[in-house]
Amino acid sequence: MKKVFSRPQSLKQTPFHYCPGCGHSIIHRLVTELIDEMDLRGKAICVPPAGCAVLAYNYFDIDVCESAHGRGCAIATGIKRALPDRFVFTYQGDGDMAAIGTAETIHAANRGERITSIFVNNAVYGMTGGQMAPTTMIGQKTTTSPFGRRSVVEGYPLKITELVAQLDGAAYVVRTSLATPAKVIATKKALRKAFEVQLEGLGYSLVEVLSPCPTNWKVSPVEALRYLEERMEKEYPPGVLKDVTKAAQKKEG
């Protein structure tokens, strides 16, 4: 009988510690499937965040270097500059990527570092217990915005992916969602493209994945997916924000 489904080789046999309905386990699976399919295990180095995915090394069976909160893109820069022929990616949350690590993100992207960032946006600080994130939406209640985020007090949600797309060093910038199985497959496609862009040395690639956090949103996993589609996708519309490969194809065409 032909085996049609199995655990990716690059995914360890460890049960996930993530909460039920959390998006990290899905993204972990997609990433490790791609590492297997693209034969990257021997050259891949991952820099996970401080946040829920800090324990990514318990699951990714590849080389992993821890990062202080927000410093992922700087550490990945150091690794990639030292070993330019390796495949280097950061895996970061919204606080890591768009609050404490904003400078590291923007400047790595602007330098066109040949790295890939997987940016998991769930609009809250998950690991610390659901505090307001830079991507928390107006009106969204968190433990540190108990009255709902108010623009006059807490400011507006930060769209760092749109910011990065403006930068000359960014080669491929895309936002996807985990709201439906079809969107999960589209996320994998976007990740594959981002990995290819790095391997071709075209510049910085960023995949923002809108991801559910039922625990801190205080809803069921099923309701979380609905919230993801109806609320988060409105604030953060999925789609390709920048793709230099397309521009190149147009020129050639």
Place this chain on the structure above:
Amino acid sequence: MMKGTEAIGEGAVQAGCRCYFGYPITPQNEIPEYMSRRMEEVGGVFLQGESEIASINMVLGAAAAGMRAMTSSSSPGISLKQEGLSFLASLELPAVVVNINRGGPGLGNIAPSQGDYYQATRGGGHGDYRMPVYAPATVQELYDITMEAFDVADLYRTPVMILGDGMMGQIVEPVVMHERKKIDLPPKDYILDGAQGRPSRIIKSLILDVKLMEEHNWKLKRKYDLMRKDLPRHDEFMTEDAKMVIVAYGTAARIAKGAVKRVRSEGLQVGLLRPVTLWPFPEDALRNLSKRVKLILVFEMSTGQMIDDVKLAVGGRIPCEFYGRPGGVVASPQEIARIIERHWLQREIS
């Protein structure tokens, strides 16, 4: 002839440093400027980071990838690098960090100062860690110690700091360039270069299990104990017959040496002990000295920081006096000579 900052840069290149990451700050800008040219020549990596924090983390990444990497900065910049130093210490990654100490606290000024002694020797970052700190006092020593620092960093898998000041950075002196004798270093079996034909590796400092975290702390402590045994270094000048000894490091030691020569010509039996390593501190040398001299005078370009370590080593056996010029003021040898004479007379040492 070489400028201090260039000696640091060239020493690093000769030691095999092939990754430099830094952020501009006075008075050490000649180091990144020098490295931006030299790294290109030797096929290394030079990158001006967007911040001090990014730069130390780029160093961390390059060290994790197995490279000899360094960064340099000055006091306010070194404050920002403390997070990275704490991580490097816990992750046990080798790196060389240069601090060209300026006047402070705050923005302070760009004049030579020794106000960062506590920060350098007490672990300015969070957590229970230590870091070797060298305080060179000549351009030759800047060159030699920079080369050595990379070996020490690899040998103990630790960040190493070279602590200078604006004076040490700007001074021009003859340097004999030489290759450093190769020493046996442990294999770099921890580096991340892709799990090709080997199990995957993890470099991490998050240890949630308190028992395991305690174990990690004790493991680091055992490493620091080895450093305490092997690394302390100092230099003595005219201490053989001395009844009074000045303790000073770096630029302050150069000034103190001039003062010692001056009072010697007047017949005062005064010597100089210069710690070359500030951590580990040359405790034994001071302890031994305190058994045969009557008075110690600590001279620092601060309000008094190293004096704590001197007192700990001396253990109350003899009096320890202090003279300091903080804020970037550089005392003259005459000024220090007058202070020496005053103490000599007050204590009726002769």
